[in-house]
Amino acid sequence: MQQTARTVVIYEHGGPEVLKIEDRPLGGPGPGEVRIRHHTCGLNFIDIYQRIGLYPMDLPHALGMEAAGVIEAVGEGVTHLEHGQRAAYAAAPAGAYSAARVMPAAQVCPLPDGISFDAAAAMMLKGMTVEYLFHRTTPLKRGDTVLFHAAAGGVGLIACQWAKSEGITLIGTAGTDEKCSLAQFNGAAHCINYRTEDFVERVTEITGGKGVDVVMDSIGADTFNGSLNCLKPLGMMISFGNASGSVPLIDIGMLAKKGSLKITRPTLFTHLADHAVCQAMARRLFGKVEGGEVKIHIDQRFPLDQVADAQRALETRQTTGSTVLEP
Known part of the structure; x- marks a missing residue:
């Protein structure tokens, strides 16, 4: 029986009402890919830009650019990740609003044991954005x-x-x-x-x-x-x-x-396109967090079923700190 994963998808651009949740097929990873089971997913303004069409994408398409979880399977040629390893990412293509997914491995980063899945999902896109703003721009x-x-x-x-x-x-x-x-x-x-x-x-x-x-x-x-x-x-x-x-x-x-x-x-994803740069940016971010210089504030949590409410709160500036989704 084929595995499926609950996934947030849009079939048209528009308001939060266009967000749909459906079970999507979940296969095995191909060369250069991994399958990751998400514990926590991040919420970001880029998700809203994609939903409304400011950043166009081919439809239908899953949404979400940031998550953390455990590697379930590793495709041929992937050497920096292994089955059962904790991992996190901010990466294209969109699809992080899901219980699990198959995705390119290059921008998925090994997650230190000292950083929780919640913190990782709340900080990868935002923290690496700060990293490039302060160190690469x-x-x-x-x-x-x-x-x-x-x-x-x-x-x-x-x-x-x-x-x-x-x-x-x-x-x-x-x-x-x-x-x-x-x-x-x-x-x-x-x-x-x-x-x-x-x-x-x-x-x-x-x-x-x-x-x-x-x-x-x-x-x-x-x-x-x-x-x-x-x-x-x-x-x-x-x-x-x-x-x-x-x-x-x-x-x-x-x-x-x-x-x-x-x-x-600039955009974060220009920097992340290079595997070595992406991994170095993540390591610097992890070092800031593990060293106590940066603490991650998660001020809002929503179940995946309430993703529309989560996006409304972010879009209307009713949030502080980070918001996470629980698949």
């Missing part, structure tokens, strides 16, 4: 100042702790005083409530008119222009998400007028 050094939007979210709380561990001053933004307090508790030097304060004015005040070295902006349309105005001359704008919609078109000459600014739009 533009040189950052102790004493630099960074403006980080959505500082109380899953990526943000990791970034606050990461910055503090490396002597980087992080100025966060968040939408409530409670979220600002959470960001500061986790290492943000300052946090600005963007609903009650003008974040550009506050950044100018905090930096004594100098501006910040780097902006890390996952919000997009609502914050993009203001973010540019927070940079010091020769500063770097890292736009890495679109939570409020796509950023507006810009006149590249504006970057010169504002002080020879630099801008980039």
Whole structure:
């Protein structure tokens, strides 16, 4: 009798109502693949972007980019994983919202015994995002100042702790005083409530008119222009998400007028495409967590059957820290 696995699938783009749960066939891994049984699945904004069609995909398609569990079977040519091993990943193609799946092995990472499945599923995509923002996008050094939007979210709380561990001053933004307090508790030097304060004015005040070295902006349309105005001359704008919609078109000459600014739009999956880089990024993240420099906050849990509610909560910014799904 053929095995199946409960899996979240979309047949059309749209709101949370398009999310369907069905039993999908589960075969054995082919060359370069593994079959992994999930203990916990992660929830991320990229899942919403794929659901609504901002990041197009061929339909029907399973959703989810992040999970942790146990390797059930290993295909030919896979040498870094073995049957029964604990593992976690943030990887394409989508399909992590499931009880189990067969997938390419290259971006699946051996999971240290000291890190729980829950923590791993909550941190792989978010933590490796912080890793590339701080170590692979533009040189950052102790004493630099960074403006980080959505500082109380899953990526943000990791970034606050990461910055503090490396002597980087992080100025966060968040939408409530409670979220600002959470960001500061986790290492943000300052946090600005963007609903009650003008974040550009506050950044100018905090930096004594100098501006910040780097902006890390996952919000997009609502914050993009203001973010540019927070940079010091020769500063770097890292736009890495679109939570409020796509950023507006810009006149590249504006970057010169504002002080020879630099801008980039990186993605995590460009970095993860290289197997060796992916594994190195994961090891650095695991080291931060095992060393106690970064603690993973799981503030919301949903059973897989309630995935639509989970996505609504994330989409409407009703969450803090990370959210996980339990298959």
